[in-house]
Amino acid sequence: MIKFQNITKKFRQANGADFQALSQISLEIEKGEIFGIVGKSGAGKSTLIRTINGLERPDQGEVLINDADMTRMTLQALRKQRRNIGMIFQGFNLLSSRTVRGNVAFPLEIDGVDKAEIERRVEGLLKEVELWEKRDSYPGQLSGGQKQRVAIARALASNPEILLSDEATSALDPETTQSILKLLLKLREQRGLTIVMISHQHDIMHQVCDRIATIENGEITSIQAIKNYRKEVSA
Amino acid sequence: MTLIKLLIQPTLETIYMVVLSSLFALAIGLIIGILLYLTPKNGLYPKPLLYSVLDGVVNVLRSFPFIILMILLFPLSRVVVGTTIGTTATIIPLAIGAAPFVGRVVENALKEVDDGTIEAVVAMGATHWQLVTKALLPEALPSLILGMSLTVINIIGYSAMAGAIGGGGLGDLAIRFGFHRFQTDVMIAAVAVIILLVQGTQWIGNFAAGRILAKRSS
Numbered sequence: 396m397i398k399f400q401n402i403t404k405k406f407r408q409a410n411g412a413d414f415q416a417l418s419q420i421s422l423e424i425e426k427g428e429i430f431g432i433v434g435k436s437g438a439g440k441s442t443l444i445r446t447i448n449g450l451e452r453p454d455q456g457e458v459l460i461n462d463a464d465m466t467r468m469t470l471q472a473l474r475k476q477r478r479n480i481g482m483i484f485q486g487f488n489l490l491s492s493r494t495v496r497g498n499v500a501f502p503l504e505i506d507g508v509d510k511a512e513i514e515r516r517v518e519g520l521l522k523e524v525e526l527w528e529k530r531d532s533y534p535g536q537l538s539g540g541q542k543q544r545v546a547i548a549r550a551l552a553s554n555p556e557i558l559l560s561d562e563a564t565s566a567l568d569p570e571t572t573q574s575i576l577k578l579l580l581k582l583r584e585q586r587g588l589t590i591v592m593i594s595h596q597h598d599i600m601h602q603v604c605d606r607i608a609t610i611e612n613g614e615i616t617s618i619q620a621i622k623n624y625r626k627e628v629s630a
Numbered sequence: 631m632t633l634i635k636l637l638i639q640p641t642l643e644t645i646y647m648v649v650l651s652s653l654f655a656l657a658i659g660l661i662i663g664i665l666l667y668l669t670p671k672n673g674l675y676p677k678p679l680l681y682s683v684l685d686g687v688v689n690v691l692r693s694f695p696f697i698i699l700m701i702l703l704f705p706l707s708r709v710v711v712g713t714t715i716g717t718t719a720t721i722i723p724l725a726i727g728a729a730p731f732v733g734r735v736v737e738n739a740l741k742e743v744d745d746g747t748i749e750a751v752v753a754m755g756a757t758h759w760q761l762v763t764k765a766l767l768p769e770a771l772p773s774l775i776l777g778m779s780l781t782v783i784n785i786i787g788y789s790a791m792a793g794a795i796g797g798g799g800l801g802d803l804a805i806r807f808g809f810h811r812f813q814t815d816v817m818i819a820a821v822a823v824i825i826l827l828v829q830g831t832q833w834i835g836n837f838a839a840g841r842i843l844a845k846r847s848s
Contacts, residue, residue: 448753477755488750491846492768502754505764535847546750553754 396589397424397447397557402456404442404613416442417453417613426556429583429590431604433597439613440593444559447591448480449473460557478506481550485562487542489534495521495545496530502552520548524578540571547578551586558582560592564599576603633819636803641823643717644799647789648827651724652782658729659781662688663736664762674748675758688730696788699727700795720789720797728785735777739770772839779835783828790824800824 402420405413416439424430432440445451446458449465458465465476489498499520503513521527524544534542543563550558560579564572580603582588594600600607601621608618662684668674669681691699703723704714711719743766751765767774793801800820808817 450749450753474755474757477753480753482750482753484746484750486744486746488744488746490747490751490765490769492765492771501751501764505754505756505760533846559753 396426396428396461397591398457398459399423399443399446400457400459402443402446402453402458404439404446404451404453415613417446420456420613420615422608422615422618424589424591426589427583427587428605429579429592429603431600431607432591432593432610433595433600433607434593434610436595438610440610441561443610444561444591444593447557447559448477448482478502478553479555480557480559481547481553481555482559482561483543483546483550483563485565487534487539487546487566489542489545489549491534494531494533495526495537498534498545499548499552502549506553516552517548520552523551523582524548538571539567540574543567543571543575544578547575547582551582551588556587556589558588558590560590560594562594563592565594565596572599579603633816636807636816637800637819637823640798640800640803640820644786644789644801644824644827647717647720647724647792647797647799648782648785651721651728651789652778652785654721654725655728655732655781655785656778658725659732660736662729662733663740664766666733666737667740667766668758668762674752674761684733688733691727691730692734694727696723696727697791697795699723700792700797703727715796717798720792720799724785724788724792727788728781731784732778732781735781736770736774739773739777740766742773743769772842775839775842776835779831782831782835786824786827786831 399420399422402417403415404417406416408414420443432443434440442451446453447460447465449468452466456466460476460479463472463476465473468476490501493501496517499517500513503516508516517530518527521530524547526541526544526548529537529541529545534545537545546563547558558579564575567575576599579590583590592600592604604621606618606620609616665680665684666688669677669684671678671681673681694702700720700723703726706726707714707719707722710722713719747765747769748761751761756765789797789799790801790804791797793799793803794805796802800823804817804820807813808820
């Protein structure tokens with residue numbers, strides 16, 4: 396589903412020296428998998444996850460999604476691909492100028508979906524994340540957990556196959572974190588989503604991920620398969 | 631009574647000048663500001679050459695004392711309006727004088743928009759146009775409104791100056807009566823109306839921005 400081949404990325408630092416953010420990363424993530432990437436801040440996990448939707452373009456290597464190379468397509472083609480990849484963030488990144496409903500409608504609006512269809516889809520999504528009653532609130536009026544639910548609904552609006560999670564639970568309290576993780580697991584079961592998440596919270600990653608890659612200084616040092624995870628969820 | 635009669639026409643002239651030149655300045659300034667925001671080397675749509683030119687032009691125009699800019703733009707007024715005297719002719723230098731300021735106001739308002747929000751919108755596959763119109767401008771609206779009321783207040787001040795070189799309006803009234811005829815009462819009345827216009831503008835700006843912020847957060 397997602398295939399990294401020899402991904403290398405350097406950043407030019409303020410002092411003029413090069414910083415090797417990613418070096419020679421090769422990795423394959425399967426469809427329907429929850430794949431975790433852990434590592435210290437600055438290790439490169441944030442850069443790596445952003446190569447999946449082209450927010451970062453590697454200097455070398457390929458990122459293949461369903462065999463399409465994300466690193467070598469035109470901006471127009473990339474935009475189209477991005478609609479197949481939802482993303483959620485530590486800071487939620489909702490539009491403060493739009494209501495809950497308006498935020499979830501946003502990706503559909505930019506995709507040119509017609510009004511009635513947007514209404515219908517937004518209602519379904521907000522019910523799915525259990526926030527339909529908050530539809531006319533603004534993000535500023537919601538708790539962190541509610542904001543992340545809105546962000547998840549928004550990320551899923553265009554029916555993506557892939558969801559990227561960038562420290563999505565790091566700003567939440569333990570209880571809210573659990574409810575968000577449960578939601579992600581439910582969405583994977585129901586929609587067959589492939590989820591790639593980065594986090595520095597090892598315990599949380601062990602709880603939901605099928606496999607966890609550890610990244611240090613831009614290199615993957617280990618990939619660990621987590622056993623019995625599915626049993627734990629259904630129990 | 632005669633004083634009030636004397637004030638009505640110039641007040642309407644000032645409002646006419648200020649409203650129209652503000653609208654033109656906003657139209658030009660929005661385009662300038664959006665380009666200044668998008669086109670720097672590390673911007674969302676890097677066009678470094680365009681940015682340097684625009685940035686330079688804005689700085690040069692903003693360095694001109696307004697009254698000199700007005701005299702320099704007289705030929706343009708003659709081409710567009712057919713005359714260099716009167717309120718309509720004044721609109722052109724007022725708008726062009728204020729547009730670079732609006733450009734900076736817009737640029738700064740857009741810079742305040744949260745980077746994470748922008749990243750999220752880009753990640754959704756938005757085009758630059760969609761990013762600007764559906765995300766950046768709405769997110770920056772309260773700052774834009776406050777910046778715009780600042781602009782209108784500047785234009786009110788400029789329009790009074792324009793009175794000194796045949797622009798009409800309240801500045802013209804104050805200078806003709808107060809300075810040339812020593813009728814201090816008329817001058818004070820004219821200044822009082824200008825103060826009221828400035829206060830009113832600021833109040834409307836604060837009110838509108840405050841309403842939007844309150845709606846979004848409480």
